Amino acid sequence: AQSVTQLGSHVSVSEGALVLLRCNYSSSVPPYLFWYVQYPNQGLQLLLKYTTGATLVKGINGFEAEFKKSETSFHLTKPSAHMSDAAEYFCAVSDRSGGSNYKLTFGKGTLLTVNP
Amino acid sequence: ETGVTQTPRHLVMGMTNKKSLKCEQHLGHNAMYWYKQSAKKPLELMFVYNFKEQTENNSVPSRFSPECPNSSHLFLHLHTLQPEDSALYLCASSPAGTTNTGELFFGEGSRLTVL
Numbered sequence: 361a362q363s364v365t366q367l368g369s370h371v372s373v374s375e376g377a378l379v380l381l382r383c384n385y386s387s388s389v390p391p392y393l394f395w396y397v398q399y400p401n402q403g404l405q406l407l408l409k410y411t412t413g414a415t416l417v418k419g420i421n422g423f424e425a426e427f428k429k430s431e432t433s434f435h436l437t438k439p440s441a442h443m444s445d446a447a448e449y450f451c452a453v454s455d456r457s458g459g460s461n462y463k464l465t466f467g468k469g470t471l472l473t474v475n476p
Numbered sequence: 477e478t479g480v481t482q483t484p485r486h487l488v489m490g491m492t493n494k495k496s497l498k499c500e501q502h503l504g505h506n507a508m509y510w511y512k513q514s515a516k517k518p519l520e521l522m523f524v525y526n527f528k529e530q531t532e533n534n535s536v537p538s539r540f541s542p543e544c545p546n547s548s549h550l551f552l553h554l555h556t557l558q559p560e561d562s563a564l565y566l567c568a569s570s571p572a573g574t575t576n577t578g579e580l581f582f583g584e585g586s587r588l589t590v591l
Contacts, residue, residue, distance in 0.1 A: 392577050392578050394578070401584075401585075403482075403566055403582035403583050403584040403585045404566070404568075404580075406579060409577070409579055450519070452578075454577070455578075463524075463532075464578050466518055467518070468518045
């Protein structure tokens with residue numbers, strides 16, 4: 361069974377500061393990893409994903425994440441926070457052992473607040 | 477048109493009402509999903525459809541009844557709901573088969589309030 365742990369349900373940063381949202385996963389097989397963002401009253405939008413290849417993945421809006429197998433982590437970073445980054449962020453893992461469908465397992469989410 | 481469209485965006489219903497949520501995807505996908513998102517709880521997978529066939533029912537109460545007439549449309553029929561069913565209901569789609577990496581494409585959700 362796979363699982364996702366997001367450390368910190370709420371992270372607050374100042375505008376211009378580094379954003380670091382932590383995600384650790386467990387999976388019995390090499391995983392696919394995702395970060396989604398949810399703005400208020402909206403659905404989830406894919407920020408970035410890791411499937412194979414380069415372990416440093418770049419996404420939209422200046423975010424990136426690094427897959428570290430030895431640490432079973434996939435932390436999300438952005439060098440300089442912007443007010444528009446305020447949202448809830450979800451880490452998710454899917455495994456490749458399924459048949460025609462893969463189930464995503466989501467973390468509980470981290471609410472990012474950006475202070476002026 | 478946006479990839480995954482959900483209607484209505486907001487719905488208020490009494491416990492004795494019957495209503496339906498609708499989801500339509502324009503991405504050519506063959507798998508569709510219903511998720512429930514409640515405050516302070518993780519996303520809960522409710523139902524999965526592959527090529528119009530239900531492949532997963534995650535122990536959802538029978539007052540929620542899904543319908544998938546074709547690969548582009550998904551409905552969630554609601555009847556005799558309880559106040560604790562108030563939540564954001566999210567529809568998602570994905571490719572089925574070997575092109576599937578698990579990535580889901582979400583609609584904007586239907587905010588349901590049960591009085």
